[in-house]
Amino acid sequence: MLLQEIPKKEDILAAEKRIHDYVHRTPVFTSTQLNEMLGVNVYFKCENLQKVGAFKMRGASNAVLSLTKQQLKKGVATHSSGNHAQAIALTAKIAKIPSYIVMPQNAPEVKVEAVKKYGAEVIFCESNLMAREETLNDVIEKTGATFIHPYDNYDVIAGQATCAKEMIEDTDHLKAIFAPIGGGGLMAGTLLSSQYFGHKIPIIGAEPQGADDAYRSWKAGKLIQMENPNTIADGLRTSVGERNFPIIQDYITDIVTVSDAEIIEAMRLIFNYLKLVVEPSGAVPFASMMKTAEKYKGKKVGVILCGGNVDLKKLPF
Amino acid sequence: MLLQEIPKKEDILAAEKRIHDYVHRTPVFTSTQLNEMLGVNVYFKCENLQKVGAFKMRGASNAVLSLTKQQLKKGVATHSSGNHAQAIALTAKIAKIPSYIVMPQNAPEVKVEAVKKYGAEVIFCESNLMAREETLNDVIEKTGATFIHPYDNYDVIAGQATCAKEMIEDTDHLKAIFAPIGGGGLMAGTLLSSQYFGHKIPIIGAEPQGADDAYRSWKAGKLIQMENPNTIADGLRTSVGERNFPIIQDYITDIVTVSDAEIIEAMRLIFNYLKLVVEPSGAVPFASMMKTAEKYKGKKVGVILCGGNVDLKKLPF
Numbered sequence: 001m002l003l004q005e006i007p008k009k010e011d012i013l014a015a016e017k018r019i020h021d022y023v024h025r026t027p028v029f030t031s032t033q034l035n036e037m038l039g040v041n042v043y044f045k046c047e048n049l050q051k052v053g054a055f056k057m058r059g060a061s062n063a064v065l066s067l068t069k070q071q072l073k074k075g076v077a078t079h080s081s082g083n084h085a086q087a088i089a090l091t092a093k094i095a096k097i098p099s100y101i102v103m104p105q106n107a108p109e110v111k112v113e114a115v116k117k118y119g120a121e122v123i124f125c126e127s128n129l130m131a132r133e134e135t136l137n138d139v140i141e142k143t144g145a146t147f148i149h150p151y152d153n154y155d156v157i158a159g160q161a162t163c164a165k166e167m168i169e170d171t172d173h174l175k176a177i178f179a180p181i182g183g184g185g186l187m188a189g190t191l192l193s194s195q196y197f198g199h200k201i202p203i204i205g206a207e208p209q210g211a212d213d214a215y216r217s218w219k220a221g222k223l224i225q226m227e228n229p230n231t232i233a234d235g236l237r238t239s240v241g242e243r244n245f246p247i248i249q250d251y252i253t254d255i256v257t258v259s260d261a262e263i264i265e266a267m268r269l270i271f272n273y274l275k276l277v278v279e280p281s282g283a284v285p286f287a288s289m290m291k292t293a294e295k296y297k298g299k300k301v302g303v304i305l306c307g308g309n310v311d312l313k314k315l316p317f
Numbered sequence: 318m319l320l321q322e323i324p325k326k327e328d329i330l331a332a333e334k335r336i337h338d339y340v341h342r343t344p345v346f347t348s349t350q351l352n353e354m355l356g357v358n359v360y361f362k363c364e365n366l367q368k369v370g371a372f373k374m375r376g377a378s379n380a381v382l383s384l385t386k387q388q389l390k391k392g393v394a395t396h397s398s399g400n401h402a403q404a405i406a407l408t409a410k411i412a413k414i415p416s417y418i419v420m421p422q423n424a425p426e427v428k429v430e431a432v433k434k435y436g437a438e439v440i441f442c443e444s445n446l447m448a449r450e451e452t453l454n455d456v457i458e459k460t461g462a463t464f465i466h467p468y469d470n471y472d473v474i475a476g477q478a479t480c481a482k483e484m485i486e487d488t489d490h491l492k493a494i495f496a497p498i499g500g501g502g503l504m505a506g507t508l509l510s511s512q513y514f515g516h517k518i519p520i521i522g523a524e525p526q527g528a529d530d531a532y533r534s535w536k537a538g539k540l541i542q543m544e545n546p547n548t549i550a551d552g553l554r555t556s557v558g559e560r561n562f563p564i565i566q567d568y569i570t571d572i573v574t575v576s577d578a579e580i581i582e583a584m585r586l587i588f589n590y591l592k593l594v595v596e597p598s599g600a601v602p603f604a605s606m607m608k609t610a611e612k613y614k615g616k617k618v619g620v621i622l623c624g625g626n627v628d629l630k631k632l633p634f
Contacts (some may be wrong), residue, residue, distance in 0.1 A: 027344065032368070033434075048592045051349070117350075268629060275365045275625035277592040308592035312585060312634045 006247055007158040009196040012165060012189075015062040015158040022061040022094060023162075026050050028170050028302075034273040043174065043291065044270075048278050048308025052086040053138045054235075055163050055306050057148070059185055060087035061146045062159030064095060070190040072097050074144035079125075080133045081107040082235060083307055084150035089120035089240045100145050102136045110311065132259065151183030152241030161189030167302050168198040176202045176301040178285035181214040181255065182236040184244025186306060191251040201302075204255035206288035208233045208263060214240045215255045218248060232260045232316065235281030235307060256288035263287045273317075279310040323564055324475040326513040332379040332475040335386075339378040339411060343367050345619075349501050351570040351590040357613045359606065360491065361587075362484040363382075366596050367627025369403040371552075372480050372623050373467070376502055377404035379476030380465045380521075381412060389414050391461035396449045397529060398424040399552060400624055401467035406437035406574030417462050419453045427628065468500030469558030478506030484619050485515040494619040495602035497554040498522045498531040500574065501561025501600060503623060519570035520621075523605035525528045525550040527579060531557045532572045535565060549633065573605035580604045581633045588634075596627040610614065 007015075026046045035041045047055040055295075064076050075098030078088050085101045092099030099120040103112060104127035112122055125135035140147055149156065163176060163186065177198075187205055194201045207214050211229030216226045223245050229237035233311040240248065263280050266287035270278050285303045289296075319458035342361045352358045364372040365586075381393050394413030395405050404417045409416030416437040420429060429439055442452035466473065480493060480503065494515075494599055496507040504522055511518045524531050527548030534541045540562050546554035557565065575583075580597050583604035587595050602620045606613070 029366075049346070053592060271594050271629055275370060275594040277588050277594060311634075312588055315629075315632065317629045 004154050007154050007161065007192055011158045012161045012168030012192065012196060015155070016162045016165065017067045019061040019159060019162065022051070022065070022091060023057050023112060024050055025166055028167060029276070030272055031273040034269060038293050039298065040293050042110045042286070043161060043167070043171045043300060043302050044274060044275065045302060045304045045307050047304060048276060048282055052090055052091055053085060053307055053309045054083035054087070055085040055160060055186055055304070056083040056229070057090065058162050059083060059156035059159035059189070060148060061091040063153055063155035064088065064090065064091045064146065067146055068157045071146050072150045074146070075144070076098055076148050077102070077139050077145040078106060078148050078150065079103070079136045080150055081111045083309055085115050086118065089115045089118035090149055091116045092120065098143070100139045100143060102132055102139060104132065125300065129157065146224065147237065147261040151238070152243050154243060156185050157188045157192070159189070160186045162194035163192045163304060164190040165197050168193060169305070171300070171302060173300050174201055174246070174252070174302045175296060176204050176298040177205045177304065178206050178289045179304045180236055180281060180284045180306050181205045181240065182281070183208045183238040184240040186247060186304070187252070188244045191247055194252060203251065203290060205248070205252055205255035206285040207257045208236055208284060209257045209259050211237045214248065215257050217245060217261060218252065220256055221249070232279040233263055233284050235279060236284060256282060256292055258287040258291055262291060266290060268317050276305065277308045277316070278305050278314070279307050282307045320347040321471050324478065324509055325446070328475045329478045329513060330507065331550065332472070333479045333482065335382045336375060336378040336476060339368070339382070339408060340519030341367055342483055344592055346593070348590040349360070351586065355607065355610050356615065357610050357615045360484070360488045360617060360619050361392050361605070362480060362619060362621045363593065364480060364621060364623050365599055366592060369400060369407055370624055370626045371400035371404070372503055372621070373400040373404040373479060374407065374532045375479050376473035376476035377401060377465060378408040379593065380470055380472035383472045383574050384463055385500040388463050391463070392416055393465050394419070394453060394456050394460070394462040395465050395467065396420070396453045398428045400626055401534060403431050403435065406432045406435035407464055409437065410435045415460070415462065417456045419449055419456060421449065464616060466558070468555070469560050470559060473502050474505045474560065474564070476506070477503045478510045480621060481507040481510035481513050481581060484490050484621070485510060486516065488617070488619060490617050491518055492616040492620045492623065493519045493570070494520050494615060495521045496621045497522050497553055497598060497623050498524050498557065498565070499598070500555040501531065501557040501565060502571070503621070505561045505564040507562055507621070507631055512568060520568065521605060522565070522572035523567055524572055524574045525553055525601060526574045526576050528554045529574045531565065532574050534562060535572055537568065538566070550580055550601050552596060554599060569626045573609055575604040575608055577600060579608060583607060585634050586624045593622065594625045596624050596626065597633070599624045
C-alpha cells in the first residue's frame with residue numbers, strides 16, 4: 001500500500017472538478033424570523049438537497065472517480081446501510097460500473113430498496129461487525145471490486161471538503177462553521193477547507209451526547225471507540241476514523257455535544273422556519289450552534305445541514 | 318368606487334417592481350428520482366420558501382404598497398387566520414404602518430401568535446361569517462384602515478401573478494403549469510402571467526374534491542359557493558371570488574380534483590424526494606399533476622408548491 005498524506009489544497013480543487021457533474025452546488029439558506037429569534041445570523045448549507053439527500057455523494061463520487069480504469073471495471077464495494085451506500089450506488093450507476101453493498105439482514109426494507117433502485121447488488125450478512133467485514137472481504141475477493149470506506153479514506157475526505165469550500169465562497173464573513181462529527185469524513189474535509197480556502201475560520205464540531213467519542217477522544221488526545229452509542233442521530237453513531245482523528249486534533253476549535261431533546265428542537269425549528277426536511281443527524285450542528293448562541297450575537301455563522309433522509313413515520317414530533 | 322379592469326401586463330410588471338424588496342424570488346427545484354419514477358420532468362416553484370412561508374406575501378405586499386400615502390398612514394385590515402393574515406402583518410411591519418387582523422376566538426394559538434409576532438393588532442370575533450364581517454367593519458370605521466381582501470382584489474391578483482411570471486422566466490419549455498384554486502387569487506394571477514409572459518402555456522387548476530366549488534362553477538358557467546367544505550387542504554376551503562372567476566372562465570385549460578388520500582401521498586413524496594416541508598394545500602397541484610401524469614410523459618411541467626405552513630404535530634404520516 002502506498003503511503004498517503006492528508007489531502008492538500010490541490011487535491012480538494014481536483015476533487016471539485018472531478019465530481020462536478022455528479023453533485024449539486026447546494027444552496028445556502030437563511031431565515032429572517034429564525035435570525036431575529038436567536039439574535040444570530042445563521043446560514044444553512046443545504047446538503048439535505050444534495051443528490052441522495054446527503055453530503056455523502058461528494059466523498060463517494062470523488063473516491064470512485066479517483067480509481068484507475070482497471071479498478072473501475074471491476075466495480076466498487078462498501079458495507080453501510082446509510083447514505084454512503086446510496087451515494088456509492090448512485091455514483092456507480094452514473095459511471096456505469098458495478099457496485100456491491102454489504103448490508104445486515106435486518107436492515108430496513110426502505111434502505112435496501114433505496115440502494116437496489118440505483119442498480120447496486122446487495123449482499124446480506126449477519127448483523128455484527130465481524131460478519132460484515134468477512135462478507136465484504138468475500139465480495140472483494142470474488143469480484144475484484146475496490147472497497148470505498150465511508151470516511152476513513154483521503155479521497156472521501158477531499159470530496160467532503162468541497163461542501164465547506166462552496167459555503168465559504170458563497171457566504172462572506174462567517175465567524176464560525178458548525179459541522180457534525182460521525183466517522184469524521186465531513187469534519188476533516190471541513191477543517192481542511194477552512195485552512196486552505198477560509199482564512200482558518202473556526203470550525204466547531206457538533207456531536208450527540210449519546211455518541212460523543214470524538215469529544216472524548218479530543219479531550220484524551222487519543223482515539224477512543226464508542227461503545228453502545230445511544231442517540232436519535234443515527235448517522236452519527238459511528239466512531240471517528242484513524243485518518244480523520246489527526247486532522248480533527250490539528251485544526252478543530254471546539255466540540256459542542258447536544259442531547260437528543262436539543263437535537264429534536266433544532267430539527268423542529270428547521271422544519272418550521274426553513275421549511276426543510278432534515279434527518280436527526282442533519283440537525284445536530286444547528287443544535288450545537290443554538291447551545292452556544294450567546295457567543296455569536298449579531299454575527300454570521302454557518303451551519304451544515306448534512307442530510308435529509310428521515311423515515312417520515314418516525315418523525316419525533 | 319372606481320370601476321376597475323382586470324390587471325394588464327403593465328400592472329403585473331409594476332407589481333413586480335413594487336414588491337421587489339418584500340419578497341424572495343423563490344427557487345425552482347426538480348428531483349431526478351421523482352422524475353424517473355413518474356416519467357415526467359416536474360419543476361417545483363418553491364413558494365413554501367417565500368416570506369411567511371407562502372405565495373400570499375406577493376399579493377398582500379402589492380395591495381398594501383399600492384395604497385396612497387394617506388391610506389397607508391391609517392393602516393390596513395383583513396379577516397383571516399391563515400397565510401394572508403401573516404403576509405399583511407409582515408408587509409405592514411416592513412412598511413411601518415399599523416395592521417389589524419380580525420380572527421375568530423377559536424383560532425389556533427399558534428396562528429394568533431404568528432400574526433402578533435409581526436406586530437399586528439388582533440381583534441377577536443365570534444366564529445361565523447357575519448360576526449367576522451361586522452367586526453371588520455367596526456375596525457375599519459374606528460381606525461380608517463383599508464381592507465385588503467385575501468383574493469377578490471385586483472392588486473392582490475397582480476401580486477400573485479409574479480409567481481408564475483418568475484417560474485416561466487426560470488424554466489424553459491413547460492408544457493403546463495399546475496396551480497391550486499382556493500379563492501382564486503393565485504390562479505387568476507397565474508392565468509394572466511401565462512397569457513402575458515408565457516406564450517399561453519396551458520394552466521391546470523388543482524382542487525380538493527372536498528372543496529370543488531371552482532370545478533363545479535366552471536362546469537356550470539356560474540359561481541357556485543362551497544357549502545361545508547371538507548378536506549385536509551385547509552388553505553383551499555374558500556370559495557372562488559367574483560373578480561377571480563371570470564379570469565378562470567376565460568383562460569383555464571382544465572381543473573383536476575383530487576382526494577385527500579391523493580393529497581397526502583403527494584405531500585409524502587415532496588417531503589421524501591424534494592426534502593421540502595409543504596402544507597396539505599401546497600401539495601394539491603402536485604397531486605393533480607400525478608393524477609394526469611400519462612398526458613405529460615417525457616415532458617416538462619411546472620407545479621406551484623404554494624405554501625409550507627403546516628402544524629408539525631398534525632402531519633398526516
